Amino acid sequence: MNRFAALLDQLVLTPSRNGKLRLLTDYFAEVPDPERGWAVAAITRDLEIKSFKPAMLREMIYERMDAQLFDLSYDYVGDLAETVSLVWPGQHGANYQPGLSEVVDTLATAKRAEAPKLVEGWLNALDPSGRWALIKLITGGLRIGVASRLVKQALAAFGDKPIQEIEELWHGLEPPYTELFAWLEGTTDKPVNAMKAPFRPVMLAHPVEEKDKERIDLAEHIAEWKWDGIRVQAVSDSGIKRLYSRTGDDISGAFPDILAAMTFDAAIDGELLVFDPETDGFQVRPFNDLQQRLNRKTVTKKLLASHPAFIRAYDLLWVEGKDLRALTYVERRQRLERLFADTQPERLDLSEQVSVSDWAHLTKLRAEPPLAAIEGLMLKKRVAPYVPGRPKGEWWKWKREPFLVDVVLMYAQRGHGKRSSFYSDYTFGVWRSGEDGDELVPVGKAYSGFTDEELKRIDKFVRDNTVDRFGPVRAVTMGPDDGLVLEVAFEGLNRSTRHKSGVAMRFPRISRLRWDKPAKEADRIEMLEGMLA
Amino acid sequence: MISPADLLHPTPAGLYCPPGDFYIDPVRAVDRAVITHGHADHARAGHGSVLATPETIAIMASRYGEDFTGTRQPLKYNDDVSHRGVQISFAPAGHVLGSAQVVVQHQGLTIVCTGDYKRREDPTCPPFEIVPCHIFISEATFGLPVFQHPHTRDEIAKLLVSVERNPDRAHLVGAYSLGKAQRIIALLRLMGYDAPIYIHGAMQKLCDLYKEFGVELGELKPATIREKGRAGGDKQDFAGKIIVCPPSAMNDKWSQRFPSPVSCFASGWMRVRQRAKQRGVELPLIISDHADWEELTTTIREVNPEELWVTHGREEALVRWAELEGLRAKPLSLVGYEDENE
Numbered sequence: 001m002n003r004f005a006a007l008l009d010q011l012v013l014t015p016s017r018n019g020k021l022r023l024l025t026d027y028f029a030e031v032p033d034p035e036r037g038w039a040v041a042a043i044t045r046d047l048e049i050k051s052f053k054p055a056m057l058r059e060m061i062y063e064r065m066d067a068q069l070f071d072l073s074y075d076y077v078g079d080l081a082e083t084v085s086l087v088w089p090g091q092h093g094a095n096y097q098p099g100l101s102e103v104v105d106t107l108a109t110a111k112r113a114e115a116p117k118l119v120e121g122w123l124n125a126l127d128p129s130g131r132w133a134l135i136k137l138i139t140g141g142l143r144i145g146v147a148s149r150l151v152k153q154a155l156a157a158f159g160d161k162p163i164q165e166i167e168e169l170w171h172g173l174e175p176p177y178t179e180l181f182a183w184l185e186g187t188t189d190k191p192v193n194a195m196k197a198p199f200r201p202v203m204l205a206h207p208v209e210e211k212d213k214e215r216i217d218l219a220e221h222i223a224e225w226k227w228d229g230i231r232v233q234a235v236s237d238s239g240i241k242r243l244y245s246r247t248g249d250d251i252s253g254a255f256p257d258i259l260a261a262m263t264f265d266a267a268i269d270g271e272l273l274v275f276d277p278e279t280d281g282f283q284v285r286p287f288n289d290l291q292q293r294l295n296r297k298t299v300t301k302k303l304l305a306s307h308p309a310f311i312r313a314y315d316l317l318w319v320e321g322k323d324l325r326a327l328t329y330v331e332r333r334q335r336l337e338r339l340f341a342d343t344q345p346e347r348l349d350l351s352e353q354v355s356v357s358d359w360a361h362l363t364k365l366r367a368e369p370p371l372a373a374i375e376g377l378m379l380k381k382r383v384a385p386y387v388p389g390r391p392k393g394e395w396w397k398w399k400r401e402p403f404l405v406d407v408v409l410m411y412a413q414r415g416h417g418k419r420s421s422f423y424s425d426y427t428f429g430v431w432r433s434g435e436d437g438d439e440l441v442p443v444g445k446a447y448s449g450f451t452d453e454e455l456k457r458i459d460k461f462v463r464d465n466t467v468d469r470f471g472p473v474r475a476v477t478m479g480p481d482d483g484l485v486l487e488v489a490f491e492g493l494n495r496s497t498r499h500k501s502g503v504a505m506r507f508p509r510i511s512r513l514r515w516d517k518p519a520k521e522a523d524r525i526e527m528l529e530g531m532l533a
Numbered sequence: 534m535i536s537p538a539d540l541l542h543p544t545p546a547g548l549y550c551p552p553g554d555f556y557i558d559p560v561r562a563v564d565r566a567v568i569t570h571g572h573a574d575h576a577r578a579g580h581g582s583v584l585a586t587p588e589t590i591a592i593m594a595s596r597y598g599e600d601f602t603g604t605r606q607p608l609k610y611n612d613d614v615s616h617r618g619v620q621i622s623f624a625p626a627g628h629v630l631g632s633a634q635v636v637v638q639h640q641g642l643t644i645v646c647t648g649d650y651k652r653r654e655d656p657t658c659p660p661f662e663i664v665p666c667h668i669f670i671s672e673a674t675f676g677l678p679v680f681q682h683p684h685t686r687d688e689i690a691k692l693l694v695s696v697e698r699n700p701d702r703a704h705l706v707g708a709y710s711l712g713k714a715q716r717i718i719a720l721l722r723l724m725g726y727d728a729p730i731y732i733h734g735a736m737q738k739l740c741d742l743y744k745e746f747g748v749e750l751g752e753l754k755p756a757t758i759r760e761k762g763r764a765g766g767d768k769q770d771f772a773g774k775i776i777v778c779p780p781s782a783m784n785d786k787w788s789q790r791f792p793s794p795v796s797c798f799a800s801g802w803m804r805v806r807q808r809a810k811q812r813g814v815e816l817p818l819i820i821s822d823h824a825d826w827e828e829l830t831t832t833i834r835e836v837n838p839e840e841l842w843v844t845h846g847r848e849e850a851l852v853r854w855a856e857l858e859g860l861r862a863k864p865l866s867l868v869g870y871e872d873e874n875e
Contacts, residue, residue, distance in 0.1 A: 009806075012806055012810055013806075013809060013810060013814065013815050013816070013817070014815065015813065015815070065678065066853065066854075066857055068853050069677075069678055069850055069853055069854065070678075072677060072847070072849060072850045072853070073677050073678050073679045073850070076677055076679065076805075076847070077679055077805055077807075078807065079806075079807065082805065082806055082807070083679060086678075086679040086680075086681065086804065086805075087678045087679055128681075132806075414784065422786075459786075
């Protein structure tokens with residue numbers, strides 16, 4: 001348990017991604033099976049311990065200390081596992097420290113009534129870090145800032161394998177992943193994915209840059225609209241149906257409407273979108289509406305009715321036992337069309353193929369798409385196989401130009417990691433009419449888009465022009481005549497009830513510093529409001 | 534016997550003694566001040582007269598200039614003075630160099646005001662002494678059961694292990710310029726670390742002062758990088774080295790001049806993981822100059838006063854604990870003492 005606790009402690013405090021990867025690969029190299037596999041499952045949250053519940057923990061601690069003293073402590077620390085780990089009265093003589101595997105094995109076979117006694121014994125013997133790790137492990141609330149993708153990346157690095165292979169296997173594997181580690185260490189062959197309806201790592205596109213245009217022969221490509229939803233994979237395999245996000249997370253639980261419509265035996269790559277239930281056909285609603293349905297485990301009937309989802313299908317990867325990924329795009333598309341003709345699935349439609357004559361035509365389409373939910377165009381090579389990752393020269397994306405707005409810097413906060421000594425997180429605003437004349441209203445935050453050199457200059461501006469401090473946040477000079485104007489690029493605008501300004505930007509980033517522009521000439525809220533459909 | 538509240542009671546300026554007409558650690562300028570130790574929230578400049586240990590007086594003069602007060606009244610540990618019939622003496626508090634508990638006696642009543650204190654190892658000052666009293670006024674900076682500081686030497690060992698494992702990185706130890714910095718340095722020496730230790734410019738004067746009072750700090754060098762017209766080392770010279778700086782410098786641009794710095798913060802607050810994470814600390818060192826929960830409760834039991842008064846920090850929990858122990862207790866609710874960077 002101590003080695004696992006040390007790993008978690010270090011992961012919490014290591015800001016850099018590479019640092020975290022190194023901690024994980026070192027751990028995989030040092031720690032034997034099955035321990036390392038349980039650690040992976042705990043971090044990716046694929047470990048469920050049914051015999052112990054967080055409520056038991058509270059009961060146990062109230063038996064040991066004054067409730068008021070515990071509550072004061074919990075109030076201060078703000079995390080149940082950490083508070084308990086710090087106030088738990090260690091017992092002299094209790095020195096038997098359990099291993100991670102022992103904890104998992106023992107609790108897996110224990111009855112609910114036995115679990116608290118077992119946990120008590122372990123807590124008595126462990127130190128605060130060990131107790132914290134134990135509690136996090138058994139209550140499943142391991143929030144340590146490590147995404148499951150990072151763990152897969154670490155596994156890939158550890159075994160020197162492409163991450164796609166790990167992702168493809170993932171849903172067919174069970175903790176503690178001994179066969180996976182054996183393969184990664186080169187002692188056995190790659191495990192066979194016995195799972196039905198597995199995830200297949202997705203193929204991604206390169207952005208079109210000016211220099212690419214002459215290399216791309218439009219006659220060899222087919223254009224499709226790029227939709228502003230989320231990329232998904234719908235897999236139905238002998239009655240098992242799953243909906244995956246593009247990183248392979250299973251999001252089926254939140255989309256029973258889609259699952260019910262998967263009347264085929266195939267793996268379809270497409271865009272998940274929400275449509276307007278009041279109209280015929282799939283009238284695509286803004287991304288904001290889709291967002292209501294994301295990041296939940298289940299969904300209410302009401303939301304299913306008001307925000308119905310559908311998939312706009314792009315590609316077919318597998319059908320009735322046959323892997324189609326080696327075929328060309330044109331061949332796969334034909335199979336996809338045939339599948340649709342045969343099964344006519346509700347809640348799915350085919351992505352329209354857009355005929356383009358030349359770059360001038362394409363430029364026009366990109367600038368004036370027929371619908372607001374289109375964020376650009378895709379160009380797919382007719383002969384391209386379906387290759388996981390981002391292969392060169394097969395698929396291209398040409399996103400529409402971002403929207404631009406001139407804003408005034410209002411607040412700045414220190415960044416994290418290598419930026420921790422710079423003010424790199426910015427809140428900015430635009431002008432509106434207030435009771436005492438014009439005032440700034442915050443409309444968004446940006447953390448990126450600037451060069452290191454620009455960052456230094458903004459940082460200096462913040463330090464030299466601080467007028468107020470709120471904890472880690474600094475307010476800077478912001479009047480009509482003195483203030484820093486930033487040109488911010490963003491992908492779209494939504495109505496928002498959470499923001500004072502009533503608007504929320506999608507993916508705002510700094511595109512230029514306008515040292516030359518007086519603050520009073522920055523944009524006004526009316527300009528943004530005019531953009532709302 | 535005089536009632537305790539008539540001998541000492543809180544006022545907006547600080548803890549006041551009417552018969553002796555003096556304040557203990559006043560937060561504003563007053564005529565007559567008794568100062569427990571040199572930290573800025575306890576020792577302010579501008580009082581008419583200051584009664585403190587010779588070390589504390591020297592620290593105040595070094596920080597605020599020679600004219601920090603009208604009259605200086607140095608008083609050694611365990612000596613005493615009488616003022617208007619009130620007897621005042623100092624007992625070591627073990628907090629920093631010169632730190633003292635103030636023992637106030639009048640008409641048979643004894644009140645001990647601890648100022649800040651700890652019971653752990655500290656080579657830079659004499660250890661805390663138990664003084665029997667009727668009223669014990671304890672600080673409560675870490676007055677919650679979650680604060681159980683680990684063994685100090687284990688924390689120093691953590692630092693030494695990290696230095697050894699990361700020879701390519703500089704270790705930046707954030708520590709209070711007065712007390713914590715010198716204690717860390719002295720402990721590193723005691724544990725056999727004899728390489729030069731680099732210090733931020735803001736610590737030079739106080740380290741010199743500690744040396745004058747006979748505290749062994751070994752070889753200290755300025756943490757300066759050679760630049761145009763300035764002496765100092767190359768950036769790479771600081772790889773594998775320990776640099777001690779004020780906590781505020783850790784997240785400052787200043788820290789960027791060192792090779793991939795490991796930010797270490799020596800503080801009791803580091804006990805709470807999220808506190809460490811919020812401050813961007815990579816290696817938290819749980820080393821405090823304040824008593825933790827165990828030290829607070831043990832000390833109160835040993836002193837065994839008739840009544841406990843609790844000041845600055847988390848008073849509520851310590852008062853609750855006293856209640857459970859059957860000891861009369863109340864919070865003093867003094868304002869103006871804070872120790873975020875402890």
